[in-house]
Amino acid sequence: MDEILEILEKDCRTTSEEIAKMLKKKPAEVKKAVAKYEKDGVILKYKAVINRELVRDSDNEVRALIEVNLIPQKDVGFDKIAERIYLFPEVSSCFLLSGTYDLLLIVRGKDIHTVSRFISEKLSPMENVRGVVTHFLLKKYKEDGVILKQKEDNKRIAISY
Amino acid sequence: MNKNIVATKVEQMQPSGIRVFFDLVLGMKDIISLGVGEPDFVTPWQIREAGITSLEEGFTSYTSNKGLYKLRLSISRHLKNKYGLEYSPDDEILVTVGVSEGIDLALRTIVNPGDKILVPRPGYVSYGPMAELAGGIPVYIDTSKDGFKLTPENISRCIDKKTKGIILNYPVNPTGVSYTRKELEAIKKVLLKHGILCMSDEIYSDLTYDFEHISFPSLSGAKENTVYFNGFSKSFAMTGWRVGYACGPKAIIDAMTKIHQYTIMCVPITSQMAACEALQTGKRSVEEMKREYKRRREFVFSELNRIGLTCSKPQGAFYAFASVKKTGMHCMDFARKLLAEQKVAVVPGTAFGEQFTDFIRISYASSFDNLKEAFSRMAACMADIKR
Numbered sequence: 001m002d003e004i005l006e007i008l009e010k011d012c013r014t015t016s017e018e019i020a021k022m023l024k025k026k027p028a029e030v031k032k033a034v035a036k037y038e039k040d041g042v043i044l045k046y047k048a049v050i051n052r053e054l055v056r057d058s059d060n061e062v063r064a065l066i067e068v069n070l071i072p073q074k075d076v077g078f079d080k081i082a083e084r085i086y087l088f089p090e091v092s093s094c095f096l097l098s099g100t101y102d103l104l105l106i107v108r109g110k111d112i113h114t115v116s117r118f119i120s121e122k123l124s125p126m127e128n129v130r131g132v133v134t135h136f137l138l139k140k141y142k143e144d145g146v147i148l149k150q151k152e153d154n155k156r157i158a159i160s161y
Numbered sequence: 162m163n164k165n166i167v168a169t170k171v172e173q174m175q176p177s178g179i180r181v182f183f184d185l186v187l188g189m190k191d192i193i194s195l196g197v198g199e200p201d202f203v204t205p206w207q208i209r210e211a212g213i214t215s216l217e218e219g220f221t222s223y224t225s226n227k228g229l230y231k232l233r234l235s236i237s238r239h240l241k242n243k244y245g246l247e248y249s250p251d252d253e254i255l256v257t258v259g260v261s262e263g264i265d266l267a268l269r270t271i272v273n274p275g276d277k278i279l280v281p282r283p284g285y286v287s288y289g290p291m292a293e294l295a296g297g298i299p300v301y302i303d304t305s306k307d308g309f310k311l312t313p314e315n316i317s318r319c320i321d322k323k324t325k326g327i328i329l330n331y332p333v334n335p336t337g338v339s340y341t342r343k344e345l346e347a348i349k350k351v352l353l354k355h356g357i358l359c360m361s362d363e364i365y366s367d368l369t370y371d372f373e374h375i376s377f378p379s380l381s382g383a384k385e386n387t388v389y390f391n392g393f394s395k396s397f398a399m400t401g402w403r404v405g406y407a408c409g410p411k412a413i414i415d416a417m418t419k420i421h422q423y424t425i426m427c428v429p430i431t432s433q434m435a436a437c438e439a440l441q442t443g444k445r446s447v448e449e450m451k452r453e454y455k456r457r458r459e460f461v462f463s464e465l466n467r468i469g470l471t472c473s474k475p476q477g478a479f480y481a482f483a484s485v486k487k488t489g490m491h492c493m494d495f496a497r498k499l500l501a502e503q504k505v506a507v508v509p510g511t512a513f514g515e516q517f518t519d520f521i522r523i524s525y526a527s528s529f530d531n532l533k534e535a536f537s538r539m540a541a542c543m544a545d546i547k548r
Contacts, residue, residue, distance in 0.1 A: 021460045022459050158194040160198040161334070
């Protein structure tokens with residue numbers, strides 16, 4: 001992978017000037033490359049990783065992993081029905097998997113009732129949904145490579161040869 | 162207590178004025194330190210996990226004096242793959258408590274009272290004192306007029322009948338200088354001509370950025386005249402595990418092992434087990450860390466020259482040796498000012514040889530956020546000096 005992407009994936013606030021210095025390129029070159037990545041949809045979005053457990057007003061937010069079994073449709077397979085499902089704003093992630101079920105959803109709601117209602121009123125009644133299994137999420141340890149436990153202070157001694 | 166309880170040899174060792182500065186740094190809170198001589202990464206998890214597992218499985222005993230056979234075998238294969246070097250795991254490899262112990266053993270092995278050991282300056286602080294403790298006389302080679310590099314000329318100038326060995330270290334702490342094959346060949350020629358043993362400390366070898374690292378004993382004809390040192394501290398971010406190794410001719414390794422068995426016995430088994438894992442699965446982590454250091458190097462080099470602390474581009478390790486000449490200040494005064502006013506710690510150049518009053522060592526084994534903040538503070542310090 002291009003090092004520009006590696007740097008931005010670690011910290012998307014790194015400026016083009018800084019990246020240019022790190023990679024010994026011209027800032028304009030970096031800007032151009034980033035613009036192209038954005039245009040081509042390689043870079044989709046710049047967002048913060050938030051530890052919701054520490055955010056007061058999101059205390060009640062509930063997340064669930066939902067396994068969904070589908071009946072595939074002629075010609076389009078799972079894609080069409082997957083789209084009908086992932087367009088719901090409650091669905092924050094949607095994956096097609098091999099194995100005993102077809103879709104894995106990550107669903108968010110402000111409380112357990114909201115999530116339950118989404119499952120019973122929107123998801124389960126869909127024509128091509130054969131069955132769902134819901135797992136409510138209890139604790140998040142690591143997400144997208146970020147460990148959520150706060151780091152202890154640097155343990156290195158401050159100066160050494 | 163007897164007034165003369167401390168031996169003269171130790172009493173006379175340089176207490177290093179730098180110690181006072183170090184204590185000052187250690188006593189301060191909330192500083193950004195660019196003065197650290199070890200990686201800011203933590204040991205990759207699979208290596209730590211191997212250490213933990215070995216404890217769970219009850220590996221808590223001594224090992225063979227030379228080190229676990231499977232570790233020596235891994236080291237032997239690693240060196241063969243990487244540099245085409247052939248060292249037998251049976252009698253040409255010794256696992257040591259870091260490279261430091263290895264060099265100490267080698268010096269004690271070869272030095273008769275009064276023998277001279279060549280030590281390049283600026284250079285790592287321990288070589289000279291270790292040579293003295295072994296009963297030898299360190300002869301310092303000033304490399305500052307030759308781009309901080311050893312050359313056949315500056316080496317030859319320091320050789321006399323009592324010269325027994327030289328300590329070669331590259332990439333160099335504190336300058337980041339490294340050597341090309343051609344430069345090494347020239348050095349080898351002089352050493353072979355005078356029959357001087359080369360003790361080659363290549364602990365930063367995996368952090369070489371502009372060209373392939375050439376291992377000194379891999380030069381044709383050099384192996385029989387070289388003790389090679391490397392370890393896990395810098396490549397795998399394993400400083401605290403204290404594990405390294407020495408490779409060389411059987412006669413020297415045998416003699417070093419004698420001292421090692423009476424003084425150290427063996428390297429802690431947990432560290433040895435973790436080191437095995439590092440050689441087996443750590444390559445990817447090494448590459449990742451190296452890429453990160455390389456990016457920081459470019460940034461630090463460009464920032465140093467921008468703010469007027471000029472330096473030549475480091476080719477390896479994670480240090481830059483920058484000149485404070487423009488400030489008109491002694492490096493110690495500059496370092497004190499930077500620490501007191503901007504809370505940024507660097508190591509004054511005099512730590513690496515008393516003549517380097519115009520230099521500071523910057524370590525970029527620090528996160529990019531830290532480096533950014535440190536350079537904005539250093540720029541402020543420079544602006545203040547100009548006023």
